[in-house]
Amino acid sequence: MTQLCPLITAADLKPLLGRPDLRIVDASWHLDGRDGRVDFERERIPGAVFFDLEAGSDRSSPLPHMLPTAEAFAAHVSALGIGDQDDIVVYDTPGLVSAARIWWMFRTFGADRVRVLDGGLPAWRAAGGALESGSRTPLGPASFRAHLDADAVADRADVAAAPDAGIQILDARSAGRFAGTAPEPRPGLRGGHMPGACNLPFADILTPDSTMKRGAALEAAFAAAGIDPDRPVITSCGSGVTAAILSLGLAVLGRPSRVYDGSWTEWGGRHDTAIETSPIRS
Structure with a gap:
């Protein structure tokens, strides 16, 4: 099997919009504590769902955003409408920061088709990609079967x-x-x-x-x-x-x-x- 490149360009992502198996994930997160959801609701790629790094991590650990259990990760992303067989593209609003962490989490829990949008939202804007704003309800429950790659x-x-x-x-x-x-x-x-x-x-x-x-x-x-x-x-x-x-x-x-x-x-x-x-x- 050919190894999937972990990056996708904005030009290559644009024609994929609307595909039924495409799941776009906004993974915006800020070290200073600002809520990345504000970025998501202000401006995002159409169809994207928001992955809250803190909510999707191990909340019981004294260390920040540690990996959750496989069961907890599966429940979190399944509720976002993301299945383990979907074509997942992760991005963030600065360009390429927290998206890599969420890419790694998906990979670590068994997703084979997951890529990072190279350059994030700024690259998407520069390529003339469509945008939407406002609150968004997740797509509905899906089935993500997670297993930890130790x-x-x-x-x-x-x-x-x-x-x-x-x-x-x-x-x-x-x-x-x-x-x-x-x-x-x-x-x-x-x-x-x-x-x-x-x-x-x-x-x-x-x-x-x-x-x-x-x-x-x-x-x-x-x-x-x-x-x-x-x-x-x-x-x-x-x-x-x-x-x-x-x-x-x-x-x-x-x-x-x-x-x-x-x-x-x-x-x-x-x-x-x-x-x-x-x-x-x-």
Whole structure:
């Protein structure tokens, strides 16, 4: 079976509108706490449903937006009218930020036909795509049969064991946060990074218009961060959202990876985890 490209352009999405198996998902989310649903109701791609990242995550965990159980995810997306056999396209309003996290969640729970709209809503507008606004009722119940792909997820023990196991850790946070010279946006977290980690700020694999770099330019971004594409990778960030952008980029290159779901919120929030504060070595 040919592997589905994890990205779709606005030009390629436009003629698909109206297909009965197409499900468009607005995954807008903001680190500062603003409600992404406001974006959704102000302006969206016709037919889109809103995926609330917080509501669709594990609300019982003390860590932010951790993966829910397979049963909870199935119930959440089924209520949105999304089935596991649908053709799912995820986007967000900034361009390419939180959409990657929702793409990864769908993939991790068994969706084979799920892609991210490259460049998000700005790219859709630039391509002259139609828009709608106002509140919207979900399509009605569907059947999403979810099963967890454990190989897509890393936990704290996996990260701690990674250097000795020859597994690369790739951190999507800014260089300052990685080095421990810039403050963390969440209170109570230490600065720095996991021992042995490499740093690739997620914006470095995007173009100025928030689309994903392609081909040699994308490969060069990972190489510049010190990543060997032939060795396994665990991606991390502040709380597991932008780590998924790096995993999306690796998927574009045909490379698997795992997302550390707890990310720096878990690692940096503990006092029994080792950290480094020196900038990444070239």
